[in-house]
Amino acid sequence: xxxxxxxxxxxxxxxxxxxxxxxxxxxxxxxxxxxxxxxxxxxxxxxxxxxxxxxxxxxxxxxxxxxxxxxxxxxxxxxxxxxxxxxxxxxxxxxxxxxxxxxxxxxxxxxxxxxxxxxxxxxxxxxxxxxxxxxxxxxxxxxxxxxxxxxxxxxxxxxxxxxxxxxxxxxxxxxxxxxxxxxxxxxxxxxxxxxxxxxxxxxxxxxxxxxxxxxxxxxxxxxxxxxxxxxxxxxxxxxxxxxxxxx
Amino acid sequence: xxxxxxxxxxxxxxxxxxxxxxxxxxxxxxxxxxxxxxxxxxxxxxxxxxxxxxxxxxxxxxxxxxxxxxxxxxxxxxxxxxxxxxxxxxxxxxxxxxxxxxxxxxxxxxxxxxxxxxxxxxxxxxxxxxxxxxxxxxxxxxxxxxxxxxxxxxxxxxxxxxxxxxxxxxxxxxxxxxxxxxxxxxxxxxxxxxxxxxxxxxxxxxxxxxxxxxxxxxxxxxxxxxxxxxxxxxxxxxxxxxxxxxxxxxxxxxxxxxxxxxxxxxxxxxxxxxxxxxxxxxxxxxxxxxxxxxxxxxxxxxxxxxxxxxxxxxxxxxxxxxxxxxxxxxxxxxxxxxxxxxxxxxxxxxxxxxxxxxxxxxxxxxxxxxxxxxxxxxxxxxxxxxxxxxxxxxxxxxxxxxxxxxxxxxxxxxxxxxxxxxxxxxxxxxxxxxxxxxxxxxxxxxxxxxxxxxxxxxxxxxxxxxxxxxxxxxxxxxxxxxxxxxxxxxxxxxxxxxxxxxxxxxxxxxxxxxxxxxxxxxxxxxxxxxxxxxxxxxxxx
Numbered sequence: 001x002x003x004x005x006x007x008x009x010x011x012x013x014x015x016x017x018x019x020x021x022x023x024x025x026x027x028x029x030x031x032x033x034x035x036x037x038x039x040x041x042x043x044x045x046x047x048x049x050x051x052x053x054x055x056x057x058x059x060x061x062x063x064x065x066x067x068x069x070x071x072x073x074x075x076x077x078x079x080x081x082x083x084x085x086x087x088x089x090x091x092x093x094x095x096x097x098x099x100x101x102x103x104x105x106x107x108x109x110x111x112x113x114x115x116x117x118x119x120x121x122x123x124x125x126x127x128x129x130x131x132x133x134x135x136x137x138x139x140x141x142x143x144x145x146x147x148x149x150x151x152x153x154x155x156x157x158x159x160x161x162x163x164x165x166x167x168x169x170x171x172x173x174x175x176x177x178x179x180x181x182x183x184x185x186x187x188x189x190x191x192x193x194x195x196x197x198x199x200x201x202x203x204x205x206x207x208x209x210x211x212x213x214x215x216x217x218x219x220x221x222x223x224x225x226x227x228x229x230x231x232x233x234x235x236x237x238x239x240x241x242x243x244x245x246x247x
Numbered sequence: 248x249x250x251x252x253x254x255x256x257x258x259x260x261x262x263x264x265x266x267x268x269x270x271x272x273x274x275x276x277x278x279x280x281x282x283x284x285x286x287x288x289x290x291x292x293x294x295x296x297x298x299x300x301x302x303x304x305x306x307x308x309x310x311x312x313x314x315x316x317x318x319x320x321x322x323x324x325x326x327x328x329x330x331x332x333x334x335x336x337x338x339x340x341x342x343x344x345x346x347x348x349x350x351x352x353x354x355x356x357x358x359x360x361x362x363x364x365x366x367x368x369x370x371x372x373x374x375x376x377x378x379x380x381x382x383x384x385x386x387x388x389x390x391x392x393x394x395x396x397x398x399x400x401x402x403x404x405x406x407x408x409x410x411x412x413x414x415x416x417x418x419x420x421x422x423x424x425x426x427x428x429x430x431x432x433x434x435x436x437x438x439x440x441x442x443x444x445x446x447x448x449x450x451x452x453x454x455x456x457x458x459x460x461x462x463x464x465x466x467x468x469x470x471x472x473x474x475x476x477x478x479x480x481x482x483x484x485x486x487x488x489x490x491x492x493x494x495x496x497x498x499x500x501x502x503x504x505x506x507x508x509x510x511x512x513x514x515x516x517x518x519x520x521x522x523x524x525x526x527x528x529x530x531x532x533x534x535x536x537x538x539x540x541x542x543x544x545x546x547x548x549x550x551x552x553x554x555x556x557x558x559x560x561x562x563x564x565x566x567x568x569x570x571x572x573x574x575x576x577x578x579x580x581x582x583x584x585x586x587x588x589x590x591x592x593x594x595x596x597x598x599x600x601x602x603x604x605x606x607x608x609x610x611x612x613x614x615x616x617x618x619x620x621x622x623x624x625x626x627x628x629x630x631x632x633x634x635x636x637x638x639x640x641x642x643x644x645x646x647x648x649x650x651x652x653x654x655x656x657x658x659x660x661x662x663x664x665x666x667x668x669x670x671x672x673x674x675x676x677x678x679x680x681x682x683x684x685x686x687x688x689x690x691x692x693x694x695x696x697x698x699x700x701x702x703x704x705x706x707x708x709x710x711x712x713x714x715x716x717x718x719x720x721x722x723x724x725x726x727x728x729x730x731x732x733x734x735x736x737x738x739x740x741x742x743x744x745x746x747x748x749x750x751x752x753x754x755x756x757x758x759x760x761x762x763x764x765x766x767x768x769x770x771x772x773x774x775x776x777x778x779x780x781x782x783x784x785x786x787x788x
Contacts, residue, residue: 146335146336146786146787147332147333147335147336147337147338147785147787148336148337148338149332149336149338149356151297151336151355152355152356155297155355156297209296209297210293210294210295210296210297211291211292211293211294212294212296212714213292213293213294213689213691213714213715214290214291214292214293216292216691216714216715216716218675218677218715218716218771219677219679219715219773220773221289221292224288224289225288225290227282228278228279228281228282228288229278231276231278232278
């Protein structure tokens with residue numbers, strides 16, 4: 001009843017579905033289109049080796065990174081990115097008005113290995129110590145007309161739904177494109193798409209008032225929802241970054 | 248080299264795509280559709296816990312305490328009558344049931360405290376029984392059980408009149424003889440001769456034109472003993488005492504109330520003629536208390552919306568359709584009484600009935616204790632003084648409970664130890680009820696329920712469910728029936744306590760039941776029950 005729509009909105013996560021599909025399409029198109037560039041690029045440019053400091057914006061947050069290229073093919077990358085969003089919203093459900101806040105947090109500490117198979121194209125694998133957490137907290141702000149009586153809003157209760165990834169350290173795979181500018185190719189722009197394997201979501205529910213059985217462990221409702229949503233293991237990443245070569 | 252790079256690229260591309268598709272495939276399924284059943288998933292489980300006071304009314308035959316499973320009409324009057332609702336939140340002018348009991352609740356917006364008690368009158372009509380009325384005062388929120396003892400309609404009783412100066416007094420019985428000495432009170436009817444000459448027969452003709460004619464007719468009567476016959480219908484004298492509400496000088500007050508005698512006008516025959524109308528005359532009824540000490544309140548009483556009023560020891564009836572009730576009441580009542588603590592060696596819900604007797608062995612009240620061990624109950628509206636609780640043996644899961652003697656019903660804490668009966672084991676039931684037309688919402692009610700071995704004649708074990716969860720005692724290897732009363736219909740579901748040699752649950756019922764073992768070793772039954780849709784319609788789901 002009251003939080004059904006809210007829970008659906010939160011856990012249905014269609015945006016993840018669509019974004020994942022978009023990422024796959026982008027990756028596929030990008031790599032396909034890159035075949036010509038692959039042939040024509042200045043492969044094995046001697047300037048690639050070195051330490052790079054950069055920043056990035058991605059679906060996993062804003063942050064910075066440090067990359068060291070051992071040679072033209074391999075480099076290691078670490079970084080930190082974070083994104084916190086807090087959205088207040090209200091909604092009506094069965095004639096009850098709710099105020100709710102969705103706190104969305106993602107990001108983490110990255111550790112990646114890049115393999116450049118051309119000067120500009122690379123694939124990346126690694127892991128992130130992720131800080132993904134989505135929490136929706138809400139409470140009824142209107143009374144509920146039930147039969148001939150009115151249930152006060154405080155008796156309807158409040159709720160907190162939390163979704164965390166099943167894995168705190170999530171493997172990552174991606175593919176990207178790097179463009180080099182400057183005399184020593186010292187400025188690097190990159191575009192990258194990838195996927196984090198987050199594991200099936202861990203869902204926690206807290207509720208009071210008439211919703212309180214939803215949160216009671218005896219009913220296993222959190223586990224049931226985890227089972228229903230366990231396909232949502234992937235977090236899609238689209239990232240752009242800019243870096244400078246330190247030496 | 249270019250060819251090698253191209254091949255690596257193609258292999259990697261294929262690998263990434265394969266992993267991605269394999270990983271994401273299920274993401275394109277709708278997660279709000281149950282993976283196993285293909286139906287909408289149940290997202291929310293809700294409770295009625297916003298109702299903080301539940302009132303269970305049991306309709307019992309006063310003769311044998313058996314539940315009356317005949318069509319009954321229940322309605323309420325008084326200050327808070329309009330605050331009584333069913334579990335759909337509906338305020339009904341009357342409630343009908345054939346189940347012998349009904350559970351109702353109270354608008355949660357109504358505060359109930361000792362300084363702001365909840366007052367109402369309950370009325371019950373059942374064919375073959377006298378109309379029932381009782382005043383109820385609630386001092387605190389919680390679970391309340393009221394045993395409404397209905398009295399069967401009685402035979403008529405005919406009294407004969409004897410001359411007493413300018414009146415006729417009715418005292419002697421025609422059909423049987425009862426000594427008034429056995430009673431602590433006396434009720435007497437009288438008609439003055441001046442009134443009697445006002446009476447008319449079925450043709451509207453006055454029976455006598457004057458007092459002289461009346462006296463002459465009586466004097467000349469060949470059967471003086473039966474010259475005057477007053478028939479009282481439904482005369483009843485052997486009522487049990489109980490807690491009721493009386494209006495004392497404008498203040499409603501809970502009292503220990505005992506009806507002494509009730510009846511209604513049946514007929515009046517004078518000199519062989521049936522009286523049809525009293526015209527300007529009437530009949531006087533009077534009552535007197537014959538024992539000592541005299542009760543705090545005694546006399547004729549009438550019910551006024553939610554409480555009784557004592558109107559004196561004399562009453563004049565001007566029409567031949569009267570009824571009367573003589574009662575006594577003790578004002579020595581404490582609104583908050585002793586604490587009774589129930590504990591047990593079993594982890595279980597319980598519903599235990601008890602009859603409370605005073606030091607003289609007279610029944611004070613019957614009460615029900617419903618909860619979960621250990622739980623302490625504070626008595627409400629009880630008389631002071633020593634008393635004995637006699638626990639009924641109507642819950643087969645418990646060994647007989649010893650009588651509890653208390654030194655004062657109004658103070659102290661008294662402990663009741665309850666042992667589980669031999670052969671019973673501890674289980675936990677988790678009930679989730681689904682609405683057929685809206686499976687996205689389930690109900691886990693805070694509600695009263697009952698269980699017993701299916702198709703047995705065992706007494707139903709009362710259980711007290713909180714948020715759909717209840718600890719119960721049951722016999723292993725049996726099929727049990729669980730039922731909840733929703734207005735006038737029982738919602739039933741089955742579960743079995745049968746397991747194979749490997750401990751696997753054997754579901755021999757049509758119910759959707761799964762089991763799991765709790766950390767303390769007990770078995771938990773997770774029962775998913777489909778409500779009748781009309782119940783869900785009532786609730787707007």
